[in-house]
Amino acid sequence: MNASAAEVGDRGRVILHLDMDAFYAAVEVLDDPSLCGKPVIVGGTPSGHGVVSTASYEARRFGVRSAMPAVTAVRLCPDGVFLSPRPKRYAELSRRVMAVLAEYSSVVEPISIDEAFLDITGSLRLAGAPREIAFEIKRRVHETTGGLTASVGIAPSKFVAKVASDLCKPDGLVVVEPGRVREFLAPLPIERIWGVGPKSAEVLHRAGCRRIRDLQERSEALLVASFGEEMGRHLHRLANGIDNRAVVTSGSPRSVSSETTLGEFVPPDDIEAVERLLLRLSEDVATRLLRGHARCRGITLKVRDEKFVTRTRSTSLEEPTCLTEEIYGAARRLFTERVDLGRRRIRLLGVAAGHLSFDELEQLDLFDSPDRDRALRVATTVDSIRARLGRGAIVRGRLLDGPGRSSDKRVPRGRT
Ligand code: TTP
Numbered sequence: 182m183n184a185s186a187a188e189v190g191d192r193g194r195v196i197l198h199l200d201m202d203a204f205y206a207a208v209e210v211l212d213d214p215s216l217c218g219k220p221v222i223v224g225g226t227p228s229g230h231g232v233v234s235t236a237s238y239e240a241r242r243f244g245v246r247s248a249m250p251a252v253t254a255v256r257l258c259p260d261g262v263f264l265s266p267r268p269k270r271y272a273e274l275s276r277r278v279m280a281v282l283a284e285y286s287s288v289v290e291p292i293s294i295d296e297a298f299l300d301i302t303g304s305l306r307l308a309g310a311p312r313e314i315a316f317e318i319k320r321r322v323h324e325t326t327g328g329l330t331a332s333v334g335i336a337p338s339k340f341v342a343k344v345a346s347d348l349c350k351p352d353g354l355v356v357v358e359p360g361r362v363r364e365f366l367a368p369l370p371i372e373r374i375w376g377v378g379p380k381s382a383e384v385l386h387r388a389g390c391r392r393i394r395d396l397q398e399r400s401e402a403l404l405v406a407s408f409g410e411e412m413g414r415h416l417h418r419l420a421n422g423i424d425n426r427a428v429v430t431s432g433s434p435r436s437v438s439s440e441t442t443l444g445e446f447v448p449p450d451d452i453e454a455v456e457r458l459l460l461r462l463s464e465d466v467a468t469r470l471l472r473g474h475a476r477c478r479g480i481t482l483k484v485r486d487e488k489f490v491t492r493t494r495s496t497s498l499e500e501p502t503c504l505t506e507e508i509y510g511a512a513r514r515l516f517t518e519r520v521d522l523g524r525r526r527i528r529l530l531g532v533a534a535g536h537l538s539f540d541e542l543e544q545l546d547l548f549d550s551p552d553r554d555r556a557l558r559v560a561t562t563v564d565s566i567r568a569r570l571g572r573g574a575i576v577r578g579r580l581l582d583g584p585g586r587s588s589d590k591r592v593p594r595g596r597t
């Protein structure tokens with residue numbers, strides 16, 4: 182995919198990322214103004230015990246950083262004011278900040294105590310242009326906390342919004358227009374890309390990639406050839422600002438499941454009946470994932486026998502999915518390979534999808550193979566027909582016998 186298509190692919194989403202500046206240290210200064218302008222270090226002791234939680238920007242000038250052993254911080258900044266953390270107070274102010282954010286969008290995803298994403302696409306007409314909203318949020322955060330500053334980034338995607346908020350800390354405000362995403366990213370060091378830690382950075386540097394521009398200039402195929410399938414695709418996407426992850430609210434489910442209690446117990450060797458049930462349950466789960474714009478990486482099978490003993494078995498998928506066939510395949514494998522019922526008949530079967538991610542599925546090119554791509558298009562079409570005409574409008578051949586109806590034909594276990 183080329184870059185302009187990537188930017189069009191964002192389809193006008195406006196994502197805001199907010200991150201409080203030197204949060205714990207700023208709270209300490211807020212509550213004790215005599216600390217203003219001093220190198221404040223929260224966490225760790227002046228005698229060098231413990232680890233630094235964070236440091237004020239004054240202390241950072243000496244090289245003090247989060248997660249640094251206090252002994253190092255003392256060496257770098259002997260005049261630092263070391264303070265013990267006060268988690269309750271930080272939590273209280275965090276709640277106030279999050280409450281302000283909730284006034285500007287119903288789609289808020291807190292990432293940590295001092296950081297959140299907002300999807301403000303729907304708020305624009307009501308609350309003003311992106312820059313005005315950002316400005317207003319910063320002002321309100323400052324006001325409700327009694328004086329704390331935050332940095333805000335606005336962009337068409339989560340990745341770029343986060344990079345933007347980080348760029349002009351503290352008290353920053355950076356808006357990246359949809360048409361300028363690549364240009365914005367180009368001069369930044371590759372370390373800005375999520376997942377590029379010191380090790381990957383070293384590999385990239387050796388390949389001559391220091392700036393994001395160096396990645397933009399290489400094709401996806403070349404990046405895949407140089408850094409492997411997963412990393413290559415990841416670098417290509419993010420370097421070009423392609424990141425379709427949605428802002429996920431706390432109301433978004435952690436898992437989606439479907440289960441059925443059987444009026445008539447099913448013998449464990451009636452594989453065909455089990456398969457039919459699993460297929461129906463998987464289809465149910467897949468439909469809900471599809472409608473929720475979610476994909477899952479984990480599948481859990483639940484089997485309760487006639488003596489009320491319940492077994493759950495889980496597995497991970499290689500690729501996140503919302504496709505019936507893939508969910509069914511995993512559930513079926515779990516049943517045949519990991520469940521031993523002895524002679525006990527089945528009274529309940531359930532399929533659950535976990536480890537959900539919430540991508541925008543219309544962005545079909547995120548799917549890795551043409552087959553999956555096609556399968557997703559089919560699933561989407563089937564789902565929309567069902568939504569209009571009812572569930573019975575399209576029924577899989579295998580389900581026509583009636584869900585879960587036992588058949589005379591016994592198939593040996595383990596058949597694929
Ligand atoms: P951050 O937002 O990462 O850092 P910060 O707010 O202190 O500074 P910045 O201006 O760069 O955003 O983390 C928020 C708080 O979480 C931080 O104030 C303290 C705490 N924290 C830890 O306790 N340990 C850590 O390793 C990190 C990174 C943060």
Ligand code: MG
Nearest residue numbers: 200201202295
């Ligand atoms: Mg912060």
